[in-house]
Every structure is written in C-alpha cells, then in structure tokens.
Amino acid sequence: MCVSIYEESYSQDVVKGDRKLVTSASVFGILRQQLAKNIGIKRIKGFLFHYGWEMGVKTAKEALQTETSLEYLIKHGPILHIENGHISGIKHGCNFELDGHGRIKSFFSHGTWFGSYEAEEHIKRFGHSNHSVCHTLIGYASGFMSTIFGETLLAKEVTCVGKGDAGCGWVIKPKKDWENELDGNEVLKFYNEAPIVMELEYTYDQLLEQKNVVTRLANFQNKLTEEIINGSDLQTIVDIVFNMVNIPIIIEDSTLRTITYSGFSEENFMELKADMEVYLEENRINHKQLLPLSKKIIKTVNHDRLITPIFLQKEVIGYCSFVYEDRKQHEEDYLFLDRLANAASLILLNEKTKFESFERMKGNFLDQILETRLPVSEIVNRGKYTGLDLEQNYYITVMEYKNTQTTIEDEFLLQEQIFETTFRYFNDRKYNLLVGHRDGHVVLLITNQTLMHTSIQKVIREYQDFMLKIFPNGNFKFGISQLGADIHQAPKCYEEACIALRLAGSKKIVPFTSLGIVGVLINSKNINGIKMIAEQELGPLYNLKDPRTIELVKTLYSFLLNGGKLEQTMSDLSLSMSGLRHRVSRIEGLLDKDLRDPNEAHQLLLIIKSLIAIGEITIE
Known part of the structure; x- marks a missing residue:
C-alpha cells in the first residue's frame, strides 16, 4: 500500500507570538526519568529548579504587560499554575510590607499545592522519595514572585506528597532571610547551583590542570633519575630543581645543620636561617620534635617553609624544604618536594655507603698495622692513599663503651651506631685519622698532622662530650x-693505651704518661715477673677466681688509693664504717702486713695497679 500526501497540511490559524504545545504530564515524567538516568537524581534538582524558575519569570513578565497590581498578580499566579496543569488547586497566603521606594521591608508567603503533577510523576517513575520532589514548582513560584516584586524571593517545599505527606506545603522568603536561617542552605544551593555546562567546563579545566601537573611531575622525576644515574652530587641536583620549580630550597641534616641550599644569596640565606632559629627557640622545638614522620608547614616571621623528612633505612636523616618569602604555596608543590626528598635520600645513601666503605677500609688498614703484617714502606705508601702521613709522630687512643644491650643483634647495632657516629664526627671536623675496632674497643690512630696546634687530650675530651650528647646513657672511657x-x-702504643684504659678507674680520660712508674715497669717482657711478685706479696688474696677474694682486693685497692682514709673509702665502696673496719682488719690478717706502713702500702698499690694494667684484675 502506498499513501501519498500531495497537498500541504497546516493550521488555518497563523501562529503569532509563543507557540503552545499540547502535551501530557507523563511526558514531563519521562523527561524527569531520562534526566535522572543521564545526570543523576541529585543533579536534576537544581536543573528542574532553574527550569521552573525560567517558566515563572516568563509568565510573570507576560502578566506584568497587562497588570501591575501586586495584589492581582499574587492572586493571578496560582491561577496560571492551575491553567498550565502544574497543580489542580492551591491554598495560598501572602504577607508583605514595602517601603516608600517600593522595596520589600518584610515578606512571608506560604501555602499548599494540591494535585502536583510533579509529585505524581515522581511516585509513578521512582516511588516515594526521602525528600521533597516538586523542584519545578518551587522554581516556578520563586521565579514568578521574584519577577513581580523585583527582588529575589525563594520558595522551599516543607511537605511533599512525593515523600508521603498529605499535601505539598511551601513557604517563600527573601533570599537574605534564607541566608540567616540554618535550614536555608538547601534553598540557596538550588538557586546558586551552576549549570551543567559550566560544571563540565570547570571539571575539564581541572583535569587539564592535573594533566599538566602530572606531565611536569613526570618530566621532573625523569630529570632527577637521569642526574642520579649520571652521578650528580646533591648540590647539582638542588640547583637543577630550583631552576625547574623556581622555589628556593634548603636541605639540612637531622640536627638541622645545613647540607646545601639553592635559590638564595648567602646574605639572604643567613637571614632566613636566623629567622628559623628564632622560631625554634620561641616554640621550644628541637630537631627531634620538628618533623618526625610527615610533611609540615612552618610559618616564621619572615618566611614560610614547606618541609618534609628525608628517610634512610627507616630513619629520618635530614629535612628537605621549599622556602616561600613572597609567592604562595601550591598544592602540587609537595609532590615535587617529596620526589626531591627521595632523590636526596638516594644520593645521601650512596655517599654514606662510599664514605663508610672507605672508613672501614681504613679500619682494616689499622688492624694490619697493629698486627705488624705490613712492612713500614708499605704502611707509609698506603697511608698516603688514605691522606695520612704515617711517617709523622702519632697517638693511639682506645675507647671503651659500656654495653647494656641484651642481645647480639642489639650489641651489633650499638657498635654500628658508635662507629658511624665516630666516622661522621671526625669527618665533619676535617680530622683525618684511622678508626678501627679491636677487642671490643674503638681504636683511633691520630697523627700530629691531624692534631695541628691542639692537644690530643683536648681532641678526645671534645669527642667524649659529643658522644655523650648522642648517647646520653653511655659510659665512655x-x-x-x-x-x-x-x-x-x-x-706498643696500642698496648700503652689499653693499659691506661684499664687503670682509668673513675677517670674518663687517662694518658699513659700519667701512670708514672707503673707505666714504665709494665711491658710484655716482665708480665710473668709481676705475677710472681703479686703471688708472693698478696698471698691468699691472689686467688682471683674466688669472688669473695676479689671483693677484698677491690677494698684493699680503694683503701690504698685513698691513702688509708676510711671515710672516703667507705663512701667509694658504699660500706658501713664497721663493715669497712672488719674488711681492713681481715685483709691485714691474711697478708700479715700493716696497711698503715707507707712502704707496705705503696708496694701493694703498685702491685694491684700492675695486675689491673696487664688485665689480671678488672676493677670498676
């Protein structure tokens, strides 16, 4: 079958003005359903509100062309609502007061819609809602009333058939009234909601910005990786980063001492450093409290600082900072700072590994020297490789550190920490020396070239003070x-240092030269002679395997050191006077000697010191 229409079919009435479309409420229900499907149920609220607003504005403008009476227009608006099929009926009340210029002094309108097409269609398509659903109607009422009054008036649906209420109740208030009310946020949100196109443009701009940041970050990371592979040092890396991000940079160690910086003049850097020190002092912050595990923004008087820790082997070894004096921070700055901190960690790890490997090699060299495994010429030549002139005079120092650790792992960890701290201490002060580990002690070989114009005692005293700051519970001799x-x-010098250490007693630093005659008498050739004399003079007290006998020897030693003064000896040994007198009396009985006799006392003290020096007795 073929049907053809050869004559045009058209209305005889010429269309003038706004064309009217005949449709049903279900069409708007379908539109609502499709909008919810495509842009989401939450997003259609603002869309329908503005759709209703524009309809209300258009209707009000048409009404204002024939009538300007507010009373008439307020009554006429609901009639147009009903004629357009939006509702089947309305109950409406409006109270307002205008000033002499026709501006609103007070306004409040309320009412109820009956037979809301919007509520019916929502229930039909989606079922009952947890919220009011007549978004088009409140938009229409808001747009209509705002237009006829010439000021922004906003409607809110307080009850709704769409959420199971008996009717669709609403109120209308000026915008400024909603702004002052706790429940006004939802109304203002509908009114202020940006169109979808603007949201999409904003989202696109954000995505484009993020893409640019990701691209910059990838280029930044690639450049850092390339420089690390090429073996660039930390100063070179920092200079490159400053040129890329144009933000001044400071890198500090864990005690906040500057390692390097870029983007400052020296004068400017010193001013900012002083500014930071004032901040730390005023806030009573030390380096352990500054930034333990994460990024932090610090605001001083003259600058802001975005700071993040540099981790190495799960420990904070330093801090990496971006410094801001004039410009503002950006969120992505931390992404660049974090990658710089990672790069710094890799470089410092590499430097640490090379430095410690070299120092341990020097420590092995020291072992070879002490074991006389190398000829003098070989020692001198190898010394030149390490930067030491071993043809010069030198001192050997032996350091004892008390080990309070309970496991082999803890003991090894403490030893590594002491070694690493020792390496860093002398390296920071430009002291070139050999550091080794022998018989549970740290051994230092220091040449006169290293000491220059200072004394060995001063160098060791300063080193001891530093170690006590790092290990406050340590006991270093x-x-x-x-x-x-x-x-x-x-x-021979090593043995002298060991002898001096054994005779340290309560002293922390003991030069061999301070031992007097004991130091002169003791050497490897007369050790057996010392033992023979000790056995002869100490008699039954020479039984050094009996703990009770050793206690008596310690009492005798303290008594002789104090020149026979009972009060001082009692204090040193934490004994009562009666207990001390009993011990002294027993010792005199066992030795058959008068401890008050200067000759006897001097000889016994010399013997005990000699036994301590050769390691036969250990006295704390």
Missing part, C-alpha cells in the same frame, strides 16, 4: 698512648 715516632711501634 679513653686510654691514650705516649707519642709514637715509628709506625712499626704502633702495637
């Missing part, structure tokens, strides 16, 4: 040898 002239005599 030092024995210092005599000045050695021939490097082949290093084993």
Whole structure:
C-alpha cells in the first residue's frame, strides 16, 4: 500500500507570538526519568529548579504587560499554575510590607499545592522519595514572585506528597532571610547551583590542570633519575630543581645543620636561617620534635617553609624544604618536594655507603698495622692513599663503651651506631685519622698532622662530650698512648693505651704518661715477673677466681688509693664504717702486713695497679 500526501497540511490559524504545545504530564515524567538516568537524581534538582524558575519569570513578565497590581498578580499566579496543569488547586497566603521606594521591608508567603503533577510523576517513575520532589514548582513560584516584586524571593517545599505527606506545603522568603536561617542552605544551593555546562567546563579545566601537573611531575622525576644515574652530587641536583620549580630550597641534616641550599644569596640565606632559629627557640622545638614522620608547614616571621623528612633505612636523616618569602604555596608543590626528598635520600645513601666503605677500609688498614703484617714502606705508601702521613709522630687512643644491650643483634647495632657516629664526627671536623675496632674497643690512630696546634687530650675530651650528647646513657672511657715516632711501634702504643684504659678507674680520660712508674715497669717482657711478685706479696688474696677474694682486693685497692682514709673509702665502696673496719682488719690478717706502713702500702698499690694494667684484675 502506498499513501501519498500531495497537498500541504497546516493550521488555518497563523501562529503569532509563543507557540503552545499540547502535551501530557507523563511526558514531563519521562523527561524527569531520562534526566535522572543521564545526570543523576541529585543533579536534576537544581536543573528542574532553574527550569521552573525560567517558566515563572516568563509568565510573570507576560502578566506584568497587562497588570501591575501586586495584589492581582499574587492572586493571578496560582491561577496560571492551575491553567498550565502544574497543580489542580492551591491554598495560598501572602504577607508583605514595602517601603516608600517600593522595596520589600518584610515578606512571608506560604501555602499548599494540591494535585502536583510533579509529585505524581515522581511516585509513578521512582516511588516515594526521602525528600521533597516538586523542584519545578518551587522554581516556578520563586521565579514568578521574584519577577513581580523585583527582588529575589525563594520558595522551599516543607511537605511533599512525593515523600508521603498529605499535601505539598511551601513557604517563600527573601533570599537574605534564607541566608540567616540554618535550614536555608538547601534553598540557596538550588538557586546558586551552576549549570551543567559550566560544571563540565570547570571539571575539564581541572583535569587539564592535573594533566599538566602530572606531565611536569613526570618530566621532573625523569630529570632527577637521569642526574642520579649520571652521578650528580646533591648540590647539582638542588640547583637543577630550583631552576625547574623556581622555589628556593634548603636541605639540612637531622640536627638541622645545613647540607646545601639553592635559590638564595648567602646574605639572604643567613637571614632566613636566623629567622628559623628564632622560631625554634620561641616554640621550644628541637630537631627531634620538628618533623618526625610527615610533611609540615612552618610559618616564621619572615618566611614560610614547606618541609618534609628525608628517610634512610627507616630513619629520618635530614629535612628537605621549599622556602616561600613572597609567592604562595601550591598544592602540587609537595609532590615535587617529596620526589626531591627521595632523590636526596638516594644520593645521601650512596655517599654514606662510599664514605663508610672507605672508613672501614681504613679500619682494616689499622688492624694490619697493629698486627705488624705490613712492612713500614708499605704502611707509609698506603697511608698516603688514605691522606695520612704515617711517617709523622702519632697517638693511639682506645675507647671503651659500656654495653647494656641484651642481645647480639642489639650489641651489633650499638657498635654500628658508635662507629658511624665516630666516622661522621671526625669527618665533619676535617680530622683525618684511622678508626678501627679491636677487642671490643674503638681504636683511633691520630697523627700530629691531624692534631695541628691542639692537644690530643683536648681532641678526645671534645669527642667524649659529643658522644655523650648522642648517647646520653653511655659510659665512655679513653686510654691514650705516649707519642709514637715509628709506625712499626704502633702495637706498643696500642698496648700503652689499653693499659691506661684499664687503670682509668673513675677517670674518663687517662694518658699513659700519667701512670708514672707503673707505666714504665709494665711491658710484655716482665708480665710473668709481676705475677710472681703479686703471688708472693698478696698471698691468699691472689686467688682471683674466688669472688669473695676479689671483693677484698677491690677494698684493699680503694683503701690504698685513698691513702688509708676510711671515710672516703667507705663512701667509694658504699660500706658501713664497721663493715669497712672488719674488711681492713681481715685483709691485714691474711697478708700479715700493716696497711698503715707507707712502704707496705705503696708496694701493694703498685702491685694491684700492675695486675689491673696487664688485665689480671678488672676493677670498676
């Protein structure tokens, strides 16, 4: 079958003005359903509100062309609502007061819609809602009333058939009234909601900005990786980063001492450093409290600082900072700072590994010297490779540190920490020396070239003070040898330092030269003679395997050191006077000697000191 229409079909009535479309409420229900499907049920609220607003504005403008009476227009608006099929009926009340210029002094309108097409269609398509659903109607009422009054009036649906209420109740208030009310946020949100196109443009701009940041970040990361692979040092890396991000940079160690910086003049840097020190002092912050685990923004008087820790082997070894004096921070700045901190960590790890490997090699060299495994010429040549002139005079120092650790792992960790701290301490002060580990002690070989115009005692005292700051619970003692002239005599100097350490007693630093006659008498050739004399003079007290006998020897030693003064000896040994007198009396009985006799006392003290020096007795 073929049907053809050869004549045009058209209305005889010429269309003038706004064309009217005949449709049903279900069409708007379908539109609502499709909008919800495409842009989401939450997003259609603002869309329908503005759709209703524009309809209300258009209707009000048409009404104003024939009538300007507010009373008439307020009554006429609901009639147009009903004629357009939006509702089937309305109950409406409006109270307002205008000033002499026709501006609103007070306004409040309320009412109820009956037979809302919007509520019916929503229930039909979606079921009952948890919220009011007549968004088009409140938009229409808001747009209509705002237009006829010439000021922004906003409607809110307080009850709704769409959420199971008996009717669709609403109120209308000026915008400024909603702004002052707690429940006004929802109304203002509908009114202020941006069109979808604007949201999409904003989203696109954000995505484009994020893409640019990701691209910059990838280029930044690639450049850092390339420089690290090429072996660039930390200063080179920092200079490159400053040129890329144009933000001044400071890198500090864990005690906030500056490692390097870029983007400042030296004068400007010193001013900012002083500014930071004032901040730390005023806030009573030390380096351990500054930034333990995460990024932080610090605001001082003259600058802001975005700071993040540099981790190495799960420990904070320093801090990396972006410094702001004039410009503002950006959120993505931390992404760049974080990658710089990671790069710094890799570089510092590499430097740490090279430095410690070299220092341990020097420590092995020191072992070879002390064991006389190398000829003098070889020692001198290898010394030049390490930067040491071993043809010069030298001292050997032995350091004892008390080990309170309970496991082998803890003991090893403490030893590594002490070694690393020792390396760093002397390296920071430009002291070139050999550091080794022997018989549970740290051994230092320091040449006169290293000491320059200072004394060995001063160097060791400053080193001891530093170690106590790092290990406040530590107990460090030092024995210092005599000045050695021939490097082949290093084993002898080592033994001197060990003897001085054994005789330290309550002293922390003991030079071998302070031992007097004991130091002169003791050497490897007369050790057996010392033991024979000790056995002869101490008699039953020479049984050094009996703990009770050792206690008596310690009492005797303290008594002789104090020149026979009972009060001082009692204090040193934490004994009562009666207990001390009993011990002294027993010792005199066992030895058959008068401890008050100066000759006897001097000889016994010399013997006990000699036994301590050769390691036969250990007295704390």
